[in-house]
Amino acid sequence: MAGAESAGHALELRGLSKRYGGFTAVDAVSLRVERGQFLTLLGPSGSGKTTILMMIAGFVAPGEGAVLLDGRDITALPPERRDFGMVFQGYALFPHMTVAENVAFPLRVRRLGRAAxxxxxxxxxxLVQLSGFADRRPSQLSGGQQQRVALARALVFDPDLLLLDEPLSALDRKLRAELQEELKALHRRIGRTFVSVTHDQEEALSLSDQVAILNHGRLVQLGPPEALYERPRTRFVAGFLGHSNFLRGTVREVAAAGSVVQAGGTRLLQRDEPGPPGATVLLSLRPEKIALLAEGEGAENAVAGSIAAWAYLGAGYSLSVATCDLGVLHVALPAWRAPIAPREGLPVRLGWSAEAAVPVLEDADAA
Known part of the structure; x- marks a missing residue:
């Protein structure tokens, strides 16, 4: 197989659109995937991510826009001439063939000699750690092993690009986590450009160099996973990629040390400048960035409340805390040596730093 130094290809989408009658499945999506990157298309059902993948593969013709590989327009090129590998959600292995025969199939189609x-x-x-399974049939393999066979078949002919359509969705949670690590390690070893589709936020964060978040056929935000999680641009991104509390208020003061946002009777110190005095702002505050304050302990932002509901999740507790001015705040509390034993009605004080919350746009504004 080709070395990593020659494996990656750059992919670019320019104004890609697709309509079915009066329904717009993909709406003017433009993005670029650099050589050797792992891009994940992430979004809810009906967001357009699979349609985009099918247009990249050549199975669906775009109504408008172009698909470019290393700067070359391949929009009109049929799928069989794009030389892309693809792993489908159901793996699509031939049940009557052995593992070796399944993997060899793309090479037989290309009329490669037997020895090669x-x-x-x-x-x-x-490459996929299945060297001892060549003579088995798919029915004799676990789900994880079948996924590896599908990967081997998609990579055996040294494709220009590897496309993955929900490749781990058929696996249970534990196996899915293990295969995520293996897929990420495989990507690093071979250096190819991967484009994946998923609706699983954790999978997107774990695997990707870049994540493209889609909603209603539109590209909402594109960037590295850390940037999207820590600096979401819109309410949709903040709420879809993980969990978030949303605090609405009015900017009262703007100073070098930060802005003061009035939310009901609570004054919040905000390090980012969310807007000019008098502006209505929306802040996103992640549950894990909220701490429980001990008696007498201070914080840049503090609010009192009581536990309305709670759940034990193994590594931590999920708390819903009712407050007077900010509504119900969701708090992620580590379970190891937790400072409290949660119970409904228990009074608590919450605190967070001025850097913890970030201003986000209402989705109508972002459009």
Missing amino acids: REEKVRAALD
Whole structure:
């Protein structure tokens, strides 16, 4: 198989759109994937992510826009001439073929000689750690092993690009987490450009160099996972990528030390400048950035409340705390040596730093 130094190809989408009658599935999406990057298209059902993947693969023709590979327009190129590998949600293995025969299938279609074909199949199975499974049939494999066979088949012919359509969705949670690590390590080893589709936020954060968040066919925000999580641009992004509390208030003061936002009877210190005095602002505050304050302990922002509901999640507690001015705040509390034993009605004080919350746009404003 080709080395990592020559494996990556740059992909660019320019104004890609697709309509079905009066329904717009994809609306003027433009983005670029650099050589060797792992891009994930993330969004809820009906957001357009799978349609975009199918347009990249060539199975769906765009109504408008272009698909470019290394600057070359391939929009009109049929799928079989794009030389892209693809892993489908259900793996699509041939049940009557052995593992080796499944992996060799793309090479047989390309009329590669037997000796070269066998060498490439061995290398591909080694790559996905299935070298001892060549003579088995798909029915004799676990879900995780079938996924590896599908990966080997998609990589065996040294494709220009690897496309993955919900590749881990059929696996249980534990196996999915293990395969995420393996897929990420595989991407690093071979250096190819990967484009994946998922609706699983944790999977997108774990695997990707870049995440494109889609909603109603539009690209809402594109960036590295850390940037999207820590600095969401809109309410939709903050709420879809993880969990968030939303605090609405009015800017009262703007100073070098930060802005003061009035939310009901509570004054919040905000390090980012969310807007000019008098502006109505919306702040996103992640549950894990809120701390429980001990008696007498201060914080840049503090509010009193009582536990309305709680749940034990193993590594931590999920608390819903009712406050007078800010509504119900959701708090992620580590369970190890937790400062309280949660119970409904328990009075608590919450605190967070002025950097913890970030201003976000209402989704109508972002459009």
